[in-house]
Amino acid sequence: MAGSSTSTFVIRWINFLTMILAILVVGFGFWMSTHNDECRRSLTIPVMGLGGVIFLMSLAGFVGAWKNISCLLWTYLIMLFVVLVAIMVFTVLAFIITNTGTGHAVPGSRYKEYRLQDYSSWFVKQACPNSLFGKFL
Known part of the structure; x- marks a missing residue:
């Protein structure tokens, strides 16, 4: 039983810190939208979207670990898997485009x-x- 509570404790705190970082990313997106530079303004929506997805993912993990809701923990796990696959696909495409x-x-x-x-x-x-x-x- 102690291993399970330690695991959920770690998941809760990691996701809580990730939620704070996601809020900072969304705030950075708002800050970028206030500048007149076309490059910064064009990145506003992707940065805010990324912050929103990270926030929702960490919220699912936090609430699932806090209330011990296995459905939310499975959702968190699947979302994390999709994000990791997307990072790998993006990396491969970046190498294909630039190399x-x-x-x-x-x-x-x-x-x-x-x-x-x-x-x-x-x-x-x-x-x-x-x-x-x-x-x-």
């Missing part, structure tokens, strides 16, 4: 040099929407 293998050898350096124009035009437009380079691609 073109067209680095240029630089004399005297052990590393290749990569230039922005080496990547796909879609990626350059997303990375530099207001720059002259992004507008001409």
